[in-house]
Amino acid sequence: MKIIFLCPDVRKITGGIKCIFRMAATLRRFGYDAVVFEQKGLRPRWFATEVPVVGWEVFRPTRDQILVFPEDQPLILESFAKRPHRKVVYCQNHFYAADSMPDSRTYADFGVSHILCSGRTIYDYCRHRHPSLPAYVIPVGVDPQRFYPRPKQERIAYLPRKRPVEAKYIQDLFRFDYPQFRDIEWLPLENKSEPEIAEAVGGSSVFLVLHRLDSLPLTGLEAMASGCVVAGFTGIGGREYARPENGFWVDEDDFPACVRGLAEAVWLSRDTGPRRQAYAEACAKMASLYTPETFEEAVRTSWEEIVNS
16 A cells, blocks of 8 residues: 655655645654655755655555645645545645635545544544544654753744734734834744754844734744743644744734734743743643654654554
8 A cells, every 4th residue: 555645846845745644754753654745846945754655656556555645735635535545634734725626526436435634623623624534633742852942042932824914914013013123133934944944043132923814823833942031923834733821822923012012922931930840831731742752753643543443
């Protein structure tokens, strides 16, 4: 049984692509023949992986291949709908999943048999939207060997990809409202490899979280694991791990509250007393729920059921 993960263009730097390769790598460690299909046969350069990357020649019209589709590729799902392969959807963002569902059809109408969900928010959506299909939660895992606190510099790191306009607006308003913080460095993390991002986040004192329409965003968790004080938006799906004790989280698009929360984060990052220690303990407690071990165990149990069904 060959398991083939269909992957978008690997030149894009997204957490979803990283998770596809990590699941394939985990399955290979468990003895499965798992590979990743990339249309041009390209291998990602922004993170390390030894998973085989294959091209169109891998597909055979047979049920001894399980195809794993991302949730946001409607044309690919449609093109394989009548083929005999077994089909699974790996849904990492249910907001994008609507692209695959013209005419209010469900994944079952495309021959999909199971859904893998990277968070509880996605799981609840899939059970509602695709009620005939079994679904499994595969919680994301943050690698503590890569994302951990380094010697800190006073700076605000942020990933502007989801909110580039808002990032500039927040920075300007923050510097106007809090002139005492105007000299703090702002570090945008754009077009960086995973090791470069881990190094930058681990060395930053504060992280501005700019999630938007996310299902279980990795960035906030990685910043918490890296010892940053975080402030910003949950992206909705981040509510799964956002708590008052582990960040200065604000409602979607409430920019004045975000600016105030960012100032609170700077003040807390300068604190060396019990309040700062309590924050670090709250982050560590939440991060313990999203580890490589929890990810791997969920992969193992879900795929045992899928393969044997």
